[in-house]
Amino acid sequence: MTHVDELEWQRQERARLEERADGAAADSNSSVLRYRVVARELARDPDAPLPSNFAYAISARIEADARQQRLERKRFERAAFAWLIAVCGTGGCIALAIYGGEWWSAVSGAEWLNSRNAPWLIAVAGCALLSRLLDGRVRSAGRVKH
Structure with a gap:
């Protein structure tokens, strides 16, 4: 069994009732005033209603994220392709430097x-x-x- 301080319980109840009745504080007790703030916050609607365009906003955000990912993937593919071209071109230049013009006669025939x-x-x-x-x-x- 939990021990509840009766005086604190009464202060909480009085603060809740005063807040519900929206009456002025009859007592200047600071703990009652603090409990009134708590009671006021508990009485508020915790969930704000969703905006009317919530589904549209979420789908637009998802589409924007997907578009951004596609752009990043395309950038990566372009960079990888550029590096591949550079490596192949460098390899071709090295082969040309080593073998000279002999490679063309082997390929062209x-x-x-x-x-x-x-x-x-x-x-x-x-x-x-x-x-x-x-x-x-x-x-x-x-x-x-x-």
Whole structure:
């Protein structure tokens, strides 16, 4: 059983009743005045009503966040692509410096078609082309039309 100080209980009750009746404080007791502040706060509606455009505001915020994430992803992809181009270009320049003009005669002739790696090179090129074509179709199919 909890021990309740009877005097404090009466002060709390009196403050609650005075606040409900909106009467002036009959007693200048500071504890009653403090309890009136507490009673006033407890009587207030704790939940403010939602604004009329709450759903619209939340959906707009979510769309803005999604848009920001897409922009950041595109920036990353562009930066990664630029770095890939730079690395490949640097590698090409190094290969050109090492092998000189000999690489062009190996690539420009039709001898590479007769090598045993030719089917693999054609398969890789076909896969890259097919992937590129399907990527555009998947992206356009995923768009929502209004």
